[in-house]
Amino acid sequence: MSLPKRIIKETERLMAEPVPGISAVPHDDNLRYFNVTIDGPSQSPYEGGTFKLELFLPEDYPMTPPKVRFLTKIYHPNIDRLGRICLDVLKANWSPALQIRTILLSIQALLGAPNPDDPLANDVAQRWKEDQNAAIDTAKEWTAKYATA
Amino acid sequence: MFSGYTQLSIRILTSLPLPCSPSVPLVATVNLPTPPPYTRQPTETGLTPCLYCQPSRQNRCLAHPATTTCNQQRERLPVLVILRRDLGLPPVSTTLPRRSSRKRKPSSDHSASTGVNPPPRKKVDVSGAQRLKKAALPATPTTLGSTAMDSDDEFSGHSSMEGFEEDAFDSDMSDELVSDMEVDADAGFDSQDKIIKPGRKAYEVDYRVYSPAEIRAYQNDQINDVSRILEQPPEATAILLRHARWSKERLIESYMDNQEQVLEESGLGEDSAGPPRFQQIKGFVCEICCEDEEGMDTFAMKCGHRFCANCYKQYLAQKVKDEGEAAHIKCPGDGCNRIVDSKSVDLLVSTDLKDRYQTLLIRTYVDDKENLKWCPAPNCEYAIDCGVKPRELATVVPTVRCKCSHDWCFGCTLNDHQPAPCRLVRKWLKKCEDDSETANWISAHTKECPKCQSTIEKNGGCNHMTCRKCRHEFCWMCMGHWQEHGNSWYNCNRYEEKSGSEARDAQAKSRQSLERYLHYYNRYANHEQSARLDKDIYLKTEKKMTQLQSSSGMSWIEVQFLEGASQALQQCRQTLKWTYAFAYYLARNNQTEIFEDNQKDLEMAVENLSEMFEKPADQLKDLKGDMMDKTSYCNKRRIILLEVTAERLKQGESHRSDFGTSEANSRAGAWEFNTDLSA
Numbered sequence: 001m002s003l004p005k006r007i008i009k010e011t012e013r014l015m016a017e018p019v020p021g022i023s024a025v026p027h028d029d030n031l032r033y034f035n036v037t038i039d040g041p042s043q044s045p046y047e048g049g050t051f052k053l054e055l056f057l058p059e060d061y062p063m064t065p066p067k068v069r070f071l072t073k074i075y076h077p078n079i080d081r082l083g084r085i086c087l088d089v090l091k092a093n094w095s096p097a098l099q100i101r102t103i104l105l106s107i108q109a110l111l112g113a114p115n116p117d118d119p120l121a122n123d124v125a126q127r128w129k130e131d132q133n134a135a136i137d138t139a140k141e142w143t144a145k146y147a148t149a
Numbered sequence: 150m151f152s153g154y155t156q157l158s159i160r161i162l163t164s165l166p167l168p169c170s171p172s173v174p175l176v177a178t179v180n181l182p183t184p185p186p187y188t189r190q191p192t193e194t195g196l197t198p199c200l201y202c203q204p205s206r207q208n209r210c211l212a213h214p215a216t217t218t219c220n221q222q223r224e225r226l227p228v229l230v231i232l233r234r235d236l237g238l239p240p241v242s243t244t245l246p247r248r249s250s251r252k253r254k255p256s257s258d259h260s261a262s263t264g265v266n267p268p269p270r271k272k273v274d275v276s277g278a279q280r281l282k283k284a285a286l287p288a289t290p291t292t293l294g295s296t297a298m299d300s301d302d303e304f305s306g307h308s309s310m311e312g313f314e315e316d317a318f319d320s321d322m323s324d325e326l327v328s329d330m331e332v333d334a335d336a337g338f339d340s341q342d343k344i345i346k347p348g349r350k351a352y353e354v355d356y357r358v359y360s361p362a363e364i365r366a367y368q369n370d371q372i373n374d375v376s377r378i379l380e381q382p383p384e385a386t387a388i389l390l391r392h393a394r395w396s397k398e399r400l401i402e403s404y405m406d407n408q409e410q411v412l413e414e415s416g417l418g419e420d421s422a423g424p425p426r427f428q429q430i431k432g433f434v435c436e437i438c439c440e441d442e443e444g445m446d447t448f449a450m451k452c453g454h455r456f457c458a459n460c461y462k463q464y465l466a467q468k469v470k471d472e473g474e475a476a477h478i479k480c481p482g483d484g485c486n487r488i489v490d491s492k493s494v495d496l497l498v499s500t501d502l503k504d505r506y507q508t509l510l511i512r513t514y515v516d517d518k519e520n521l522k523w524c525p526a527p528n529c530e531y532a533i534d535c536g537v538k539p540r541e542l543a544t545v546v547p548t549v550r551c552k553c554s555h556d557w558c559f560g561c562t563l564n565d566h567q568p569a570p571c572r573l574v575r576k577w578l579k580k581c582e583d584d585s586e587t588a589n590w591i592s593a594h595t596k597e598c599p600k601c602q603s604t605i606e607k608n609g610g611c612n613h614m615t616c617r618k619c620r621h622e623f624c625w626m627c628m629g630h631w632q633e634h635g636n637s638w639y640n641c642n643r644y645e646e647k648s649g650s651e652a653r654d655a656q657a658k659s660r661q662s663l664e665r666y667l668h669y670y671n672r673y674a675n676h677e678q679s680a681r682l683d684k685d686i687y688l689k690t691e692k693k694m695t696q697l698q699s700s701s702g703m704s705w706i707e708v709q710f711l712e713g714a715s716q717a718l719q720q721c722r723q724t725l726k727w728t729y730a731f732a733y734y735l736a737r738n739n740q741t742e743i744f745e746d747n748q749k750d751l752e753m754a755v756e757n758l759s760e761m762f763e764k765p766a767d768q769l770k771d772l773k774g775d776m777m778d779k780t781s782y783c784n785k786r787r788i789i790l791l792e793v794t795a796e797r798l799k800q801g802e803s804h805r806s807d808f809g810t811s812e813a814n815s816r817a818g819a820w821e822f823n824t825d826l827s828a
């Protein structure tokens with residue numbers, strides 16, 4: 001099955017004009033499957049870490065959003081143990097006019113601004129609300145432990 | 150060999166929590182096509198609890214504090230299933246001539262014995278059943294909610310059951326019917342304020358059944374009305390109304406206050422004008438598919454987010470087909486809140502999806518309106534309009550009948566549960582669920598003959614059992630002598646509260662409360678099961694009737710009385726079932742006894758009718774008149790019970806704050822419950 005023009009264009013642009021702190025490289029044998037890395041934003045508990053993700057473009061992309069998941073363990077109220085991400089643009093607010101690039105930027109922004117009021121990982125969110133400093137310390141520890149080479 | 154025998158599960162008996170015992174063989178006394186006696190091993194433990202022991206009986210068990218001998222083991226006998234007919238036994242009622250004669254003149258006999266005088270036949274039978282029918286009539290499609298229907302339309306929706314009733318009643322009722330029609334026919338979608346009209350039965354509510362086409366027509370009328378007032382095109386008005394949850398007044402008011410804000414919030418943005426159309430634009434590149442072909446059709450709504458027509462179409466198809474969205478589809482542009490209006494959808498969506506889109510719109514319309522609900526029957530597409538509000542459910546049980554003939558409660562959408570109010574039903578079902586382990590064993594389908602201890606398996610709906618072995622006749626429910634039931638039904642439906650001395654023992658107390666619950670649960674479950682069995686037998690009989698029809702030359706109409714009887718049985722058992730949940734929560738006082746008397750009368754009428762179904766099909770032809778009398782009597786008893794119960798329930802209206810909790814209710818003549826039903 002040939003790849004839609006939209007996916008080819010997006011991939012070309014991701015290669016030609018990469019976003020700072022983000023890389024997305026398609027698999028050789030499956031051009032809908034991307035290896036992604038996102039650098040933790042500065043002044044966040046994830047600063048200094050490089051997080052691995054996988055991204056898959058489903059058959060009806062861009063009518064449906066890409067599927068994205070963290071591979072690196074991360075302590076974050078909107079990301080659960082399986083790496084699934086709670087982010088509106090990946091769900092109800094997806095628009096076919098959005099792109100891989102914009103989605104990855106949104107994820108990077110989520111690392112810089114955790115939202116414990118819309119949690120996916122309840123235990124983390126709970127701790128984030130009760131004792132934010134301790135939660136941030138844990139997030140830093142995990143970053144150092146799992147997200148640095 | 151045993152194709153006609155429904156093997157009932159007795160597996161549950163093995164996990165009985167109570168230690169009481171008579172473990173004995175099974176002998177069933179039902180009429181079934183294939184007869185040969187057969188043996189089956191008793192259950193593993195062989196334990197059958199004797200919950201049904203009457204206080205007067207000698208053999209009592211550990212479950213009954215004052216007893217000693219019940220837990221003794223009896224000799225195990227082989228399990229037998231023996232059919233009454235195979236034994237050459239005569240049909241049950243011919244062995245009881247006295248009861249038969251009772252049945253022939255049910256109304257006079259029973260009004261004397263119950264203390265509740267049945268109202269004159271005309272009023273009860275016709276106004277009850279016919280009113281229900283009337284309420285369930287189809288609305289005239291084009292003039293929804295505006296005019297009365299003529300009587301021809303009215304009779305087009307009859308089921309055969311109703312046809313039968315008419316047959317049975319005086320024919321001069323049709324005039325009254327038509328005039329009733331005219332009074333009620335204008336009850337439309339917005340008739341919330343006139344729920345219970347004077348002259349209506351206390352247990353009935355106003356409602357109307359609507360087909361999807363009728364709802365669509367009504368919705369469109371409403372849209373067009375508001376469209377003229379707001380001077381907005383209908384597509385935009387539809388979006389505005391949906392956003393306002395179909396509150397016309399609220400929409401118009403806020404629109405007059407701040408037009409721009411209302412448009413913005415509803416996803417219409419700036420003023421919309423001009424019909425939606427495709428455009429070709431030089432040098433256009435579609436942001437979604439990256440196509441840039443010259444002369445390609447493109448589309449944008451007022452917000453200006455332009456995409457190629459193909460992408461727009463694909464986007465809408467995805468939303469409608471895969472995501473089931475309709476009323477709230479937004480522009481595909483990132484972050485744009487503009488709602489795609491129906492005219493744009495018309496332009497962009499294929500014909501088959503347009504139907505689905507319309508269906509989805511209607512669905513949101515019904516979901517949005519408090520006075521509209523879909524009929525919960527599977528695959529039924531009708532909706533019902535009823536003005537009963539959630540807060541009224543403590544005092545009204547809004548049973549409605551859909552055109553598909555499903556009877557359901559508008560308050561909670563469960564199956565008809567009159568006379569019990571929704572909250573009592575919820576409480577009862579919760580209790581049954583919690584206690585299902587304990588309750589399971591009581592719903593087992595086997596019991597021992599109270600005389601010879603042979604075990605009886607019940608296969609028909611009738612509660613009049615005749616032991617195959619000793620020919621003892623008894624009541625399946627209370628295990629009492631059937632003859633005594635013929636006279637007064639002593640305590641079959643009534644739970645005899647134990648004396649205070651027994652209640653002192655804590656264990657006795659908890660067992661007693663379990664026993665009390667099981668008393669009611671057993672009867673509740675029994676009517677549920679009997680209704681199913683009645684239906685089974687009816688279906689078998691119906692088959693025979695069809696054969697009879699072709700051999701004897703009886704017309705289809707002539708055999709319809711069977712269906713009428715079957716429907717009456719189903720409906721009455723449904724009511725009886727819930728009277729036991731109701732009675733469980735009733736505080737005991739003299740009102741309770743009136744309730745139980747009515748319950749008893751209905752139960753007796755039902756059992757008498759149910760029994761007739763066990764007769765061989767070839768006898769049914771001659772029993773037509775008798776059966777029709779019994780059917781009409783059943784319906785009458787049901788109406789009386791519902792009427793009396795509903796009236797008292799309504800008395801709680803002025804004391805809603807302490808519904809079911811206080812003496813205030815009792816003083817006002819309302820039901821007094823032994824539990825707080827407001828929670």
Ligand SMILES: [Zn+2]
Pocket residue numbers: 169170198199200201202208209210211212213219
């Ligand atoms: Zn016992």
Ligand SMILES: [Zn+2]
Pocket residue numbers: 435436437438439440456457458459460461
């Ligand atoms: Zn396109």
Ligand SMILES: [Zn+2]
Pocket residue numbers: 452453454480481482485486487
């Ligand atoms: Zn837009």
Ligand SMILES: [Zn+2]
Pocket residue numbers: 524525526529530531551552553554555
């Ligand atoms: Zn229905």
Ligand SMILES: [Zn+2]
Pocket residue numbers: 558559560561562563566570571574
């Ligand atoms: Zn209900």
Ligand SMILES: [Zn+2]
Pocket residue numbers: 598599600601602603616617618619620621
């Ligand atoms: Zn016996």
Ligand SMILES: [Zn+2]
Pocket residue numbers: 624625626627628629634641642
């Ligand atoms: Zn009985």
